[in-house]
Amino acid sequence: MDQHVVLEALSALLETNVKPYNAFNENFNELNLGELNILNFLQIALGKALLDLSYTPSHQVLRSGFNTDVRQDMLVDMDEFFEPRFDYDFTRTRDNSICMRGNESYKRPYGWYRIALKVLNKYPDGNDWLGTNGWRSHSVVGEWPVSYHGTSIEGATGIVKSHYRPGPREQYGRGIYSSNDVDHASSYSKVFTSKKNGKRYRVLMQNRINPVMRKMCNQHWLIEIPEGTSPAREKEIVERSIRPYGILLKEV
Known part of the structure; x- marks a missing residue:
């Protein structure tokens, strides 16, 4: 997948506006730009950039908060954020194989192209949550199920409250909603037009979700984050509960 299109998806x-480090000649420490990494990706995508110096450089000023959609430009280290060897083209893949991940049915994202994120050895509890690499129909011990998530500022200001959209449908509580059905999640995906090739794409996150932390809510899986939870505790809950490991693109 073309690097420019990948950055447009991000x-x-x-x-x-996400740019690679090598797009700048200046010293990064002198730039008032945010740094995107694996551990702050989901929080920022949800609109909640958590101010924690253990994950963000001291010079960074993150202006996006729980109740605002103000975003600053960000820089990403492409080599540390992406893992091309695990990319997978599902755009022409079709079969009736039954796959399991984390003892749950895994609906493979047929019709999508997966851009893999560099998540190995990024979390203190190891890599069991990812399972083993390669095609397989069965789950392995310690593996988390797969979920899909589409988010937008219009649908999620801060932590997602209701089926990715605010309003009267908030039935199950406050937290992060995702789905194990890629087709259902697709209806909440963002769409963008590439300046690189003029094509239009849908974009989703592919995650693993901790089965101990989730709540089953009809077509959604909910990671509950109670009202009044501190930012530090929110970050802890997110990292223990739901971890993006791929970005999915689909031409429309």
Whole structure:
């Protein structure tokens, strides 16, 4: 997948302008730009850039908050954020194979192209949550199920409250909603037009979700984050509960 299109997909998810480090000749420490990494990706995509110096450089000023959609430009280290060897083209893949991940049915994202994120060895509890690499129909011990998530500023200001959209349908509580059905999640995906090739794409996140932390809510899986939870605790809950490991693109 073309690097420019990948960056456009990231920019669409975060609703900001994401650039690679090598796009700048200046010293990064002198730039008032945010740094995107694996551990702050989901929080920023949800509109909640958590101010924690253990994950963000001291010079960074993150202006997006729980109740605002103000975003700053961000820089990403492409080599540390993406893992091309695990990319997978599902656009022409079709079969009736039954796959399991985390003892749950895994609906493979047929019709999509997956851009893999560099998540190995990024979390203190190891890599069991990812399972083993390669095609397989069965789950392995310690593996988390797969979920899909589409988010937007219009549908999620801060932590998602209701089926990715605010309003009277908030039935199950406050937290992060995702789905194990890629087709259902697609209806909440962002769409962007590439300046590189003029094509239009949908973009989703592909995640693993901790089965101990989720709540089953009809077609959605909910990671509950109670009202009044501190930012530090929110970050802890997110990292223990739901972890993006791929970005999905589909031409429309």
